[in-house]
Amino acid sequence: GNSVTQMEGPVTLSEEAFLTINCTYTATGYPSLFWYVQYPGEGLQLLLKATKADDKGSNKGFEATYRKETTSFHLEKGSVQVSDSAVYFCALSVSGSARQLTFGSGTQLTVLP
Amino acid sequence: NAGVTQTPKFRVLKTGQSMTLLCAQDMNHEYMYWYRQDPGMGLRLIHYSVGEGTTAKGEVPDGYNVSRLKKQNFLLGLESAAPSQTSVYFCASSYPSARQSFPSTDTQYFGPGTRLTVL
Numbered sequence: 001g002n003s004v005t006q007m008e009g010p011v012t013l014s015e016e017a018f019l020t021i022n023c024t025y026t027a028t029g030y031p032s033l034f035w036y037v038q039y040p041g042e043g044l045q046l047l048l049k050a051t052k053a054d055d056k057g058s059n060k061g062f063e064a065t066y067r068k069e070t071t072s073f074h075l076e077k078g079s080v081q082v083s084d085s086a087v088y089f090c091a092l093s094v095s096g097s098a099r100q101l102t103f104g105s106g107t108q109l110t111v112l113p
Numbered sequence: 114n115a116g117v118t119q120t121p122k123f124r125v126l127k128t129g130q131s132m133t134l135l136c137a138q139d140m141n142h143e144y145m146y147w148y149r150q151d152p153g154m155g156l157r158l159i160h161y162s163v164g165e166g167t168t169a170k171g172e173v174p175d176g177y178n179v180s181r182l183k184k185q186n187f188l189l190g191l192e193s194a195a196p197s198q199t200s201v202y203f204c205a206s207s208y209p210s211a212r213q214s215f216p217s218t219d220t221q222y223f224g225p226g227t228r229l230t231v232l
Contacts, residue, residue, distance in 0.1 A: 004155075036223075043117070043203055043223035044156075089155060093219075100146070100171065101205075101221060103155035 002027045006090045006104035013080055013111050021075040021107045023064075023090035031092040033057075033066055033073040034101070038087040047075075047088070080111045115139055117224035119204050125230045126194045134189040134227050136204030144207045145187040146171075146221065147179060149200040156203060162187055194231045202227045 007022040025031065032051045036044040048057030053068035062077045073090060090104040120135040136145065143164050148156040158171030162181040176198060178190045187206075191198060205221040 034220075041225075043225045044205075045223070046220045049220070100158055100161065101156070103157075105153055105155045 002031070002092060002094065002102040004090050004092055004102055004104035006088075007107050009087075009106070010108040010110060013109070015082055015111055015113050016079045017111075019075070019077040019080045019084075019109070021088055021090075021109070023073045023075065023104060025071050025073065025090075025092050027071075027092055027094055027102075029094040031094045033064070034091045034093070035062070035064055035073070035075050036089040036091060036103075038089065038106075040086070044089065080109075082111045082113050085109055085111045117204055117206055117222050119202075119224040119227050121227060122225070123228050125232065126191075127232050128195060130194050131190070131192050132194065132229075133191075134202055134204075134229075136187045136189070136206075136224060138185055138187075138204075138206040138222070140206060140208070140222065141184070142206035142208045142222070143184075144219075144221075145181065146205045146207075147177070147187065147189045148203045148205065149173065150203060150226075151200050159189065159202075194229075196231045198229065199231045200229060202229060 004025045034049045035047040037047045038044045048059040050057040050066040056065045064073050064075045087106045087108050089106045091101045117138045146161040147159040150156045157173050160179040162168045165184040168179045180188045203226050204224040207219040207221045
């Protein structure tokens with residue numbers, strides 16, 4: 001079956017620090033990969049996505065590269081801000097599955113001023 | 114556009130009571146989903162629908178029923194609530210690519226969630 005494993009949290013960083021949140025996956029078929037972000041009290045929003053090997057998704061200074069050889073999709077940001085404090089979810093979907101998303105457990109990020 | 118809306122935002126039930134959660138989307142999306150979010154477990158799919166009048170089971174369907182009588186609405190029902198159903202429920206919708214064999218790139222758009230407590 002499909003599964004996503006992401007770095008346990010919580011993660012606490014100072015403003016302007018470098019962020020990495022690890023995500024690895026197993027999938028039957030050829031998945032698309034996503035990072036979703038959930039701000040306090042809100043629903044999930046798509047942060048970035050990648051659909052094939054070596055694709056890099058990017059948005060709001062965040063980046064993640066689809067690595068088929070290591071089955072990974074790690075999230076990075078060079079300089080985090082207090083406003084980046086949120087829960088981050090790695091997810092995948094495969095064709096022919098009604099686009100169902102399989103989520104990781106989420107990583108809580110807190111950025112301190 | 115309001116996007117995806119959910120009603121109610123909060124609800125407290127007693128064990129054995131029933132209720133219906135309403136999800137509405139105004140984006141003309143074909144696919145709709147119900148997830149539950151529990152601490153440390155991410156989101157898990159309860160049921161989904163690929164079009165008006167169709168529904169299918171997801172990963173954790175037991176204790177829930179759904180209906181999609183109109184394209185824009187997706188209802189989640191609890192017939193006899195149990196404390197194990199205490200959770201945050203999220204609805205989502207998406208518009209599928211025309212080519213079914215194409216890698217699934219479709220973005221799912223989420224509602225703000227319903228926090229349900231079963232005592």
